[in-house]
Amino acid sequence: xxxxxxQPTEQQVTEAFRALANEHALEREPFxxxxxxxxxxxxxxxxxxxxxxxxxxxxxxxxxxALGIAVGAPAWQAWTTLRYEARGLSKGGSNLNAxxxxxxxxxxxxxxxxVSPHTTLNVDLLGKRAALTRLIDGRLHVAVHHEPDxxxxxxxxxxxxxxxxxxxxxxxxxxxxxxxxxMQSGEVRVLGxxxxxxxxxxxxxRLPLSRDAAAEPSQVLPPASQPAPTAxxxxxxxxxxxxxxxxxxxxxxxxxxxxxxxxxxxxxxxGQFSAIMRDADARGERLLDTASAGDxxxxxxxxxxxxxxxxxxxxxQSLRSxxxxxxxxxxxxxxxxxxxxxxxxxxxxxxxxxRYLAESPNGxxxxxxxxxxxxxxxxxxxxxxxxSAARAYLTRYPRGAYAKSAQLVLxxx
Amino acid sequence: MMYASSVARYLSSKPAGQSALREEDLHQAxxxxxxxxxxxxxxEYHRLVHGLLSKTLGPRSEVADxxxxxxxxxxxxxxxxxxxxAVRSYLVSITMNVARRExxxxxRRSLLHxxxxxxxxxxxxxxxxxxxxxxxxxxxxxxxxxLSPDERAAFVLHSLENMPVADIAAALGVSESTAKxxxxxxxxxxxxxxxxxxxxxxxxxxxxxxxxxx
Numbered sequence: 006x007x008x009x010x011x012q013p014t015e016q017q018v019t020e021a022f023r024a025l026a027n028e029h030a031l032e033r034e035p036f037x038x039x040x041x042x043x044x045x046x047x048x049x050x051x052x053x054x055x056x057x058x059x060x061x062x063x064x065x066x067x068x069x070x071a072l073g074i075a076v077g078a079p080a081w082q083a084w085t086t087l088r089y090e091a092r093g094l095s096k097g098g099s100n101l102n103a104x105x106x107x108x109x110x111x112x113x114x115x116x117x118x119x120v121s122p123h124t125t126l127n128v129d130l131l132g133k134r135a136a137l138t139r140l141i142d143g144r145l146h147v148a149v150h151h152e153p154d155x156x157x158x159x160x161x162x163x164x165x166x167x168x169x170x171x172x173x174x175x176x177x178x179x180x181x182x183x184x185x186x187x188m189q190s191g192e193v194r195v196l197g198x199x200x201x202x203x204x205x206x207x208x209x210x211r212l213p214l215s216r217d218a219a220a221e222p223s224q225v226l227p228p229a230s231q232p233a234p235t236a237x238x239x240x241x242x243x244x245x246x247x248x249x250x251x252x253x254x255x256x257x258x259x260x261x262x263x264x265x266x267x268x269x270x271x272x273x274x275x276g277q278f279s280a281i282m283r284d285a286d287a288r289g290e291r292l293l294d295t296a297s298a299g300d301x302x303x304x305x306x307x308x309x310x311x312x313x314x315x316x317x318x319x320x321x322q323s324l325r326s327x328x329x330x331x332x333x334x335x336x337x338x339x340x341x342x343x344x345x346x347x348x349x350x351x352x353x354x355x356x357x358x359x360r361y362l363a364e365s366p367n368g369x370x371x372x373x374x375x376x377x378x379x380x381x382x383x384x385x386x387x388x389x390x391x392x393s394a395a396r397a398y399l400t401r402y403p404r405g406a407y408a409k410s411a412q413l414v415l416x417x418x
Numbered sequence: 419m420m421y422a423s424s425v426a427r428y429l430s431s432k433p434a435g436q437s438a439l440r441e442e443d444l445h446q447a448x449x450x451x452x453x454x455x456x457x458x459x460x461x462e463y464h465r466l467v468h469g470l471l472s473k474t475l476g477p478r479s480e481v482a483d484x485x486x487x488x489x490x491x492x493x494x495x496x497x498x499x500x501x502x503x504a505v506r507s508y509l510v511s512i513t514m515n516v517a518r519r520e521x522x523x524x525x526r527r528s529l530l531h532x533x534x535x536x537x538x539x540x541x542x543x544x545x546x547x548x549x550x551x552x553x554x555x556x557x558x559x560x561x562x563x564x565l566s567p568d569e570r571a572a573f574v575l576h577s578l579e580n581m582p583v584a585d586i587a588a589a590l591g592v593s594e595s596t597a598k599x600x601x602x603x604x605x606x607x608x609x610x611x612x613x614x615x616x617x618x619x620x621x622x623x624x625x626x627x628x629x630x631x632x
Contacts, residue, residue, distance in 0.1 A: 011623055012613050012619060013609070013612060013613065013619050013622045013623045013626070014609075015605050015609050016626075017622055017623055017626040018605075018608060018609055018612050018622055018626075019577040019578075019605070020626045021554075021621075021622040021625045021626045022558050022577065022578065022608075022622075023577065023578050024625065024626075025477075025551055025554060025555045025558065025625075026469075026472065026473045026477070026555070026578055027469065028551065029472060029477050029551075029555055030465075030468055030469040030472040030473065031465070031469075033468070033472065033481075034464065034465050034468045034469070036482075037468055037481060037482040037485060038460075038464045038465075038468070038482075038485075040482035040483075041460075041464065041468075041482045041483070041485040041486045041489070042460060042486075044482065044483055044486040045460070045486045045489055045490065
C-alpha cells in the first residue's frame with residue numbers, strides 16, 4: 006500500500022495554527038480574565054484608589070506646598086539677604102580691585118562704599134542688612150544706612166570696625182601706616198588692639214600696623230573744630246572735620262596751606278577728600294559759579310564723602326544749572342536724588358531720580374537710579390508706580406542688585 | 419521604541435467604528451483620571467492581551483498572571499498617552515515585551531532545572547473540549563518552543579498576527595532581510611516538523627481545507 010498522504014503547505018499550517026491559537030485563547034480568556042483581575046487587585050494597590058475628592062484634596066495640598074516652596078524660597082532669600090552692585094571694580098579671585106579711578110559698591114539696603122583707586126577688598130554678605138568687608142589694602146569711604154538690625158563689619162589687618170549706621174573713611178595701609186578711621190557721622194566700635202573703643206562723629210582714630218606695635222600708640226582725636234594735637238602723620242586727615250557751618254566755604258588760613266592749583270582729580274583718586282575740601286574752602290563761595298564741570302563734580306563728591314551734604318547738593322545743582330547735558334553735568338540729577346534720599350527727603354529724591362532716568366535712560370547710573378526710585382516708591386506706598394518701576398527694572402536688569410526687591414514688589418501686588 | 423511605533427502603525431488601522439469610539443472614550447477617562455478607568459481598560463483589552471500572550475508563549479502557558487503584569491505596567495503609565503489612537507498600540511507593545519521577557523526567563527529556568535535535575539515546570543493542559551484540536555495545539559506549541567525567542571516573535575507577529583515584514587523588521591530592530599530570514603527560518607522549521615508528524619499534518623490539512631493555488 007502506497008502512502009498517498011498530502012503534505013500540508015506553509016499556508017495551511019499557518020492558517021490552522023492561527024485558528025487553533027485563537028480558539029484556545031478565546032476559550033480560556035474568560036477564566037483567565039477573572040484570575041488576572043483578582044491578581045491585579047491584590048498586587049496593584051493603585052487600583053484601590055481613594056475617592057477622587059480625597060485625591061484632589063491631596064493634590065491640591067501638595068500643589069500649594071510646591072507653590073509655597075517655589076515662591077517662598079526666592080522671596081525669603083531676597084528678604085533675608087543683602088545684595089550689592091559693584092561699579093568700576095575688577096575681580097581677582099575672591100577680591101575686588103579698584104583700578105586707576107574711584108569705584109563703588111551700592112548695597113540693596115541703601116548703603117554705599119566708595120572705593121579709592123588701587124584699593125583691594127572683599128565682601129561677604131551675611132544677612133538682610135549684614136555684611137563683612139575685608140579691607141586688604143587701600144581706602145574706603147563708607148556710608149551705612151541705619152536700621153535697627155544693621156550690622157556691617159570691616160576687617161582691616163588685626164582690627165575690626167563694627168557699624169550700625171554711620172559714615173566714615175577707613176584706610177588701611179598694610180605696609181606703611183596701619184589703620185586710619187575718620188568719622189563723619191554716627192558712631193562705630195573698633196576692636197582688635199585689646200582696647201575696644203567707640204569712635205564718634207568728627208573723631209579720627211589711628212592705629213598701628215599691629216597690636217604689638219606699641220611704639221605708636223593709638224589715638225582718638227577730637228573733632229577738628231576743637232583744638233587738637235596734631236598726632237596724624239597725614240596732615241589732610243588731621244584736618245578732616247564734620248559738616249560744621251564754621252568750616253563751610255569760608256576763606257580760611259587753610260588756603261595758605263593748600264596747594265595752589267592742586268589737581269583735584271588726582272586728589273580724589275588718591276582719596277584725599279579733605280585736601281580738596283580745604284582747597285575749596287580757600288577759594289570761597291564763588292567757586293560754585295566759576296569752577297569747571299570736572300571740578301564741580303569732584304567738589305560735590307568730596308563734600309559728600311566728608312559729610313558736607315548740603316555743600317555737595319549745592320555743587321551738583323550748580324553743575325546741573327551751568328551744564329545742561331548729562332555728558333557735561335555727569336549724572337548730577339542722579340547724585341541730587343541720592344543726596345536728597347540720604348537727607349530723608351524722599352519726594353525730592355524721587356523727583357530727581359525720575360528726572361535723571363528721563364534725561365539719561367541709558368546713563369551710567371540708570372540701573373541704580375531705577376532701583377533706588379523703585380524702593381522709594383514702594384516705601385511711600387505708591388503701589389502703581391512701584392509696580393511699573395519694578396517691571397521696568399526687571400525688564401532691563403533681570404540680574405541687577407534690585408531684582409529681588411522688584412520681584413517682591415510684583416509679588417505683593 | 420521602534421517596536422512600539424511599528425506596532426502602533428500596524429494596529430492603528432485595526433480599531434474602527436465602535437472600537438475607535440470606545441478607545442476615544444477610554445482615553446478621555448484615563449486623561450481625566452475617572453475612578454473606573456482601570457476596570458474599563460481591562461475589560462476592553464484583556465482579550466487582546468491574553469491572545470497575544472497565549473500565541474507567543476504557547477497553549478500550555480499560564481498567562482493570567484502575565485496578563486496581570488501587563489496591566490500593572492499599563493496602569494502605571496497610561497496617563498502619559500497623549501493620543502487615543504495610541505492606547506491600544508501601547509498596550510500591545512507592553513504585552514510583547516512581557517512575553518519576550520517571559521520566554522527568556524523560561525529558558526533560564528529550564529536550563530537550571532536540567533542542571534539540578536528538577537522535574538519540568540507544571541504545564542497547564544490545553545482545552546479538553548476537542549481532543550484532536552488539543553493534541554494539535556500542544557504539538558504545534560512544542561514545535562514553536564524549539565524556536566529562539568527572536569524567531570518566535572517574528573513568527574507570531576508575521577504568521578499569527580499578519581504583521582508586514584517591514585514592520586516586523588522595525589519592531590525587532592533588524593533589517594528587513596534579517597526579519598525575512600527569521601520568518602522564513604521559523605516557517606521552514608515548523609513546516610518541516612509538522613510534515614514529520616503524520617497525524618498532525620493530516621489534521622492541519624483537514625482543518626484548513628485545500629491550499630490556495632496561483
